Amino acid sequence: MASIASSFQPFEFDKTLANSSDDLKAVVPSKFNFTNEPTALTSDSIPIVDFSALTSSDPDRRSKSIHSLSKACQEWGFFIVVNHGIPEELMNATFTTAREFFSLPDEEKKKYEAKSASDPIKCGNFNVTNNSNQSFTLWRDYLKLYVHPDFHCPNKPQLLREVLLEYTERTRKLARKLVESVLESLDLDQHYVDQVLNLDSSFQLFAANLYPPCPQPDQAIGIPPHTDPGLFTFLIHNGVAGLQIEHAGQWFNADSPPGSILVNAADQLQIFTNGRCKSVRHRAVVNDKRERISIVVANGPAGDAVVGPAAALVQKDGRGIYLPMKYEEYVEAQLTKSRLDGKSILEQMMIDEHVGN
DSSP: OOOEEOOOOOOBOOHHHHHGGGOTTSOOOGGGOOOOOOOOBOOSOSOEEEHHHHTOSOHHHHHHHHHHHHHHHHHTSEEEEESOOOOHHHHHHHHHHHHHHHTSOHHHHGGGBOSSTTOSEEEEBOEEEETTOOEEEOSOEEEEEEEESSOOOOSOSTTHHHHHHHHHHHHHHHHHHHHHHHHHTTTOOHHHHHHHHOGGGEEEEEEEEEEOOOSOGGGOOSEEEEOOSSSEEEEEESSOOOEEEEETTEEEEOOOOTTOEEEEEOHHHHHHTTTSSOOOOEEEOOOSSOOEEEEEEEEEEETTOEEOSOHHHHHHHSSOOBOOEEHHHHHHHHHHHOOBTTBOHHHHTBOOTTTTO
């Protein structure tokens, strides 16, 4: 599979996606063509983290849960959170309001057609480019919003703002507890963590993705393989699976029980832990039968936080293996020039152990 360079190009609305379910005997238009193998393995070993245990007053139960979380981040870079305390009604409301947005007339959605990669509200679909400089369009429509520290949201549908304010606040608190717990397992001082990451001003992004049925799932892709910037990314879906994660060189379906949240460790967590936690590669594949909607919340440090390996871990390991970089600059770099000589931004941040020797 060709590695992907995320080069920003103007967003566009395309009737192909909207009309795809009307004629599933059609072939995928050439602009979407991305040959891939959408099948993956199924595993019952994907870690499950019981969030209620992380907040338990029973020290033994809490300690075991923190250990399980840390192990999941280091071995898989991915886990499923259950008993997280976010009401099912709120989760369902995010799907309902997101679907209402996608159903708005094109002239309404065009108000939020992005002019640049860093627009705080943007929707549509866009092109990516592979290492052979070939461009193709992703098989999805999306809405992306910057929701913290400043909250941005379209005016329609009417309930979207209210629903997202509550959902993103709850997920932000959940993410913070997960971050604090996994770093506690590494014996990092909480004051130091707060000082460096500044989670009170954490940069949080909300995304709703709509993947229509595709007549040829092996000739198009929802999102190609990538890692996420940030600390933890949360994902829920409408009961139609499509997220796949890479583990030990193989692709696995990220199946999850109803009401749970799929969580993957992201780039800044890998950098801050000096490589201990793994920012897992993942992708979104499409199917030829059912519409899929996913709701994603990406939780990062503050935009102006300069994130490098934690000082205590550098001292323990003898060297830092990543360069520090301001988080907002890292996000911008991933959006506009994520690959250089075939290397992702995360790979570019690695320090060659032979430098200076």
